[in-house]
Amino acid sequence: MADKKLGVIADDFTGASDIAGFLSENGLQTIQINGVPLQPLPNPADALVISLKSRSNPPREAVEQSLQALRWLQKNGCNRFYFKYCSTFDSSAEGNIGPVTDALLDALQQDFTVICPALPINGRTVFNGYLFVGNLLLNESGMQNHPITPMKDASLLRLMDAQAQGKTGLVAYPEVICGTESIKTCFARLKAEGYRYAVVDATENSQLALLAEAVKDFPLVTGGSGLAAYIARSYDRQAQNLPALIPAPGKTVILSGSCSLMTNQQVNYYKALAPSLALDAEQALHNPDYGDELYRWVLAHAEHKPAPMIYATVEVAALKQIQQRFGVAQISRAIEEVFACLAVKLKAAGFTNFIVAGGETSSIVVQRLGLSAFYIGKQIAPGVPWLKTLDAPVFLALKSGNFGTKDFFEVAQGMTL
Ligand SMILES: Nc1ncnc2c1ncn2[C@@H]1O[C@H](COP(=O)(O)OP(=O)(O)O)[C@@H](O)[C@H]1O
Numbered sequence: 001m002a003d004k005k006l007g008v009i010a011d012d013f014t015g016a017s018d019i020a021g022f023l024s025e026n027g028l029q030t031i032q033i034n035g036v037p038l039q040p041l042p043n044p045a046d047a048l049v050i051s052l053k054s055r056s057n058p059p060r061e062a063v064e065q066s067l068q069a070l071r072w073l074q075k076n077g078c079n080r081f082y083f084k085y086c087s088t089f090d091s092s093a094e095g096n097i098g099p100v101t102d103a104l105l106d107a108l109q110q111d112f113t114v115i116c117p118a119l120p121i122n123g124r125t126v127f128n129g130y131l132f133v134g135n136l137l138l139n140e141s142g143m144q145n146h147p148i149t150p151m152k153d154a155s156l157l158r159l160m161d162a163q164a165q166g167k168t169g170l171v172a173y174p175e176v177i178c179g180t181e182s183i184k185t186c187f188a189r190l191k192a193e194g195y196r197y198a199v200v201d202a203t204e205n206s207q208l209a210l211l212a213e214a215v216k217d218f219p220l221v222t223g224g225s226g227l228a229a230y231i232a233r234s235y236d237r238q239a240q241n242l243p244a245l246i247p248a249p250g251k252t253v254i255l256s257g258s259c260s261l262m263t264n265q266q267v268n269y270y271k272a273l274a275p276s277l278a279l280d281a282e283q284a285l286h287n288p289d290y291g292d293e294l295y296r297w298v299l300a301h302a303e304h305k306p307a308p309m310i311y312a313t314v315e316v317a318a319l320k321q322i323q324q325r326f327g328v329a330q331i332s333r334a335i336e337e338v339f340a341c342l343a344v345k346l347k348a349a350g351f352t353n354f355i356v357a358g359g360e361t362s363s364i365v366v367q368r369l370g371l372s373a374f375y376i377g378k379q380i381a382p383g384v385p386w387l388k389t390l391d392a393p394v395f396l397a398l399k400s401g402n403f404g405t406k407d408f409f410e411v412a413q414g415m416t417l
């Protein structure tokens with residue numbers, strides 16, 4: 001077990017840095033990679049995390065990208081795999097989690113795996129197969145209003161049944177807390193009854209620890225970063241000393257493209273501390289020079305401490321109006337595009353520290369910055385580590401929509417050397 005190299009396929013970049021942060025914090029030497037590389041990585045690692053931007057893609061594209069990632073990870077020595085999706089199970093109407101899980105199972109010649117988005121430290125728990133955020137069902141937690149992957153059902157069994165080829169069963173809480181052998185017995189029973197996936201209840205970390213032990217021989221596990229933390233612990237490595245990866249002082253910018261409840265709070269809090277500019281959706285769609293205008297504004301405030309912020313973040317009523325006016329896909333893409341162009345210009349102008357809020361937003365920004373891979377630094381908040389590029393002094397914090405406390409942007413900058 002201890003010599004198995006873990007290969008992670010993450011469906012977005014914040015999700016990738018979330019799992020990479022927990023793997024690293026729990027002792028695994030981890031490298032996060034931007035997409036599927038063309039060449040092998042020279043650096044040694046216990047875990048390789050490939051960041052894809054596949055969460056909201058058509059399922060066929062998501063499957064193709066995930067299989068490419070799997071093949072690269074296999075070629076690069078990985079023999080145990082983790083499909084990382086969101087702890088709020090974010091998926092489009094067609095759904096990618098089911099098809100990608102099926103494709104990875106087939107490619108690995110397996111017929112069974114687990115579905116475990118639970119991340120108790122950030123309030124994501126699973127009970128009787130229902131996903132909760134704090135004490136609210138997923139579909140009442142604010143996630144029903146997500147701009148591109150609204151979650152209208154909290155039943156993981158129904159969500160999987162709608163997306164995947166096989167049948168989904170449940171390992172319920174009373175069976176989980178009886179321990180690893182009980183969980184394994186449930187797996188054997190479900191397999192014998194023809195189930196292909198087991199949703200596993202977990203309301204606390206102690207259950208994730210039991211589950212990590214029960215899946216230790218599984219070639220493929222799927223879930224959020226919570227289970228991965230306990231899989232990393234089972235490798236029994238020494239915890240790593242990470243402070244060297246805190247960013248050096250340098251030009252910093254905050255780009256917020258998330259409209260989650262928490263990001264709205266974080267943006268509102270930060271507006272009182274630093275120069276901030278709201279990105280205008282109509283300009284993003286129709287004004288080809290808009291990226292340049294935002295770039296000039298950021299440059300004019302570059303020396304301010306704490307750093308300037310550009311935000312597209314709006315509350316749900318405003319979001320719905322904008323989406324009705326311009327179309328969901330069109331406006332999301334236009335805003336992502338503006339952030340990506342802006343980030344590229346800022347890097348060329350010497351900006352070294354990028355704090356980005358939002359999974360899709362972070363994914364496009366990092367893809368366009370063209371940074372190949374990252375070492376994993378200290379966590380700013382659970383699930384959001386600082387990242388340092390392998391080959392340049394560029395630092396990134398990729399904040400998942402709902403992660404962090406309201407002072408996140410301030411706290412992140414307070415961690416610089
Ligand atoms: N004001 C806005 N109007 C419409 N869409 C927006 C607005 N602000 C952000 N978006 C889009 O919403 C999506 C947010 O997704 P994402 O970046 O993944 O955030 P989260 O991490 O909260 O899921 C992006 O595609 C972004 O371009």
Ligand SMILES: O=C(O)[C@@H](O)C(=O)COP(=O)(O)O
Pocket residue numbers: 012014015016018019085086087088090224225358359360383399400401402
């Ligand atoms: O598992 C999680 O919650 C995160 O790692 C994640 O995937 C978040 O996605 P976004 O909220 O879209 O950033």
